[in-house]
Amino acid sequence: MKKLIVLTVLTLIISIQTANADVISPEIYYSKQAYIDKTGKIVPEKQAEAIYQSYFKKQSPNERSIVRFYDNNGLVGYRDEKGNTIIEPQFRSGDWDFKNGTTAVMTKDKKWGIINEKGNWVIEPKYDLVLNFSEGLAGAIKDNKLGFIDKNENWVIKPQFFGALCYTNRNYDNAYWEKHKCFQRSEFHEGLAPVELDNGELGYINKKGEIAFKIKGYYLCPFSEGLACIDFEHDSYGYIDKTGKTVIPPKYVTASDFHNGIASVRILDTQAKRKILEELKRYKEGQEQKNEPKKEVKQQENTKSELNNANAAYADLNDDIRQNKENKTEIAKTKIVYVSLIFLIWLIFLAFRSIRREIKRNNDDKQN
Numbered sequence: 001m002k003k004l005i006v007l008t009v010l011t012l013i014i015s016i017q018t019a020n021a022d023v024i025s026p027e028i029y030y031s032k033q034a035y036i037d038k039t040g041k042i043v044p045e046k047q048a049e050a051i052y053q054s055y056f057k058k059q060s061p062n063e064r065s066i067v068r069f070y071d072n073n074g075l076v077g078y079r080d081e082k083g084n085t086i087i088e089p090q091f092r093s094g095d096w097d098f099k100n101g102t103t104a105v106m107t108k109d110k111k112w113g114i115i116n117e118k119g120n121w122v123i124e125p126k127y128d129l130v131l132n133f134s135e136g137l138a139g140a141i142k143d144n145k146l147g148f149i150d151k152n153e154n155w156v157i158k159p160q161f162f163g164a165l166c167y168t169n170r171n172y173d174n175a176y177w178e179k180h181k182c183f184q185r186s187e188f189h190e191g192l193a194p195v196e197l198d199n200g201e202l203g204y205i206n207k208k209g210e211i212a213f214k215i216k217g218y219y220l221c222p223f224s225e226g227l228a229c230i231d232f233e234h235d236s237y238g239y240i241d242k243t244g245k246t247v248i249p250p251k252y253v254t255a256s257d258f259h260n261g262i263a264s265v266r267i268l269d270t271q272a273k274r275k276i277l278e279e280l281k282r283y284k285e286g287q288e289q290k291n292e293p294k295k296e297v298k299q300q301e302n303t304k305s306e307l308n309n310a311n312a313a314y315a316d317l318n319d320d321i322r323q324n325k326e327n328k329t330e331i332a333k334t335k336i337v338y339v340s341l342i343f344l345i346w347l348i349f350l351a352f353r354s355i356r357r358e359i360k361r362n363n364d365d366k367q368n
Helices: 002-018 026-029 045-060 176-177 270-367
Strands: 030-035 068-070 075-078 085-093 103-104 112-116 119-127 140-143 147-149 157-160 193-196 204-207 211-215 228-233 236-240 246-257 263-267
Touching: 030 045, 030 246, 045 263, 068 085, 068 119, 103 119, 119 140, 140 157
Parallel strands: none
Antiparallel strands: 030 263, 068 075, 075 085, 103 112, 112 119, 140 147, 147 157, 193 204, 204 211, 228 236, 236 246, 246 263
């Protein structure tokens, strides 16, 4: 079982290292889950889980759980804890569950609205993005800017900010999200909501749209029990209070909201990281050793190929030499023919001249 876990982790790390490292940090696989109180002190796991369970039971003792599911066509529907379909699959996307009887969904034509548990529209689907209601207000995006509406769809806070659920983005191109930071939930909790300002700064606003305070960070969470988790730098979470003061310094890989004074975090496990990196190193070395015979075979194939090429070149050279010899022989033969022909002509000339002299001599004898 341990080997299977290590192998799974190694596979995840290798896949991350070969992909874009900014998407998911490998640090999360070197971490372990823990629970902390509001001072940052570790709380025993059993004690923390008991506190968590009592909190959620107290929050919704009579409320049924209705959660999202996907059909074979990738459409979103909702069903209860028993698996009964409450709302038939018909949406392109949607929030995970219902809160206070409503949830935000996106239609097939990429417009967002809010429905109730019967599937009826509470907020008509006409927004580029809309979040579920929280403290009477719902974040909505219009013309690429974030504002907040009430249940009558009045703009209580006009669209002027940036940032809202990255994972719900279906309408914007990558350039928009590379320029602007993204938040887990741009929702009001305890009177404040995290936003990105027009100049790229991050901060929290009140329900009048006024800036409560600005803060340097990469990822802002809503407030819960007076504290909000902040990713000050990639995978470096801590907690601030409502004045923006750091209460728990950044030292966690991930962090979450406080419930009944307890929050779930992930702490970097240096020992686990060392072991995993060692396993990764051994894995890579093993892969290299497996590839050694392949390299040797390839070298042999290359040598054989080079030898074949050399033999072919040698054969071509022999053909050239043979052809050269044949050409020289032909030239020599031609020369002999020419010389023989000239010699024959010369003999004919000598014979003709001798005959003429003999005829002249005979004529001279007759005259005498």
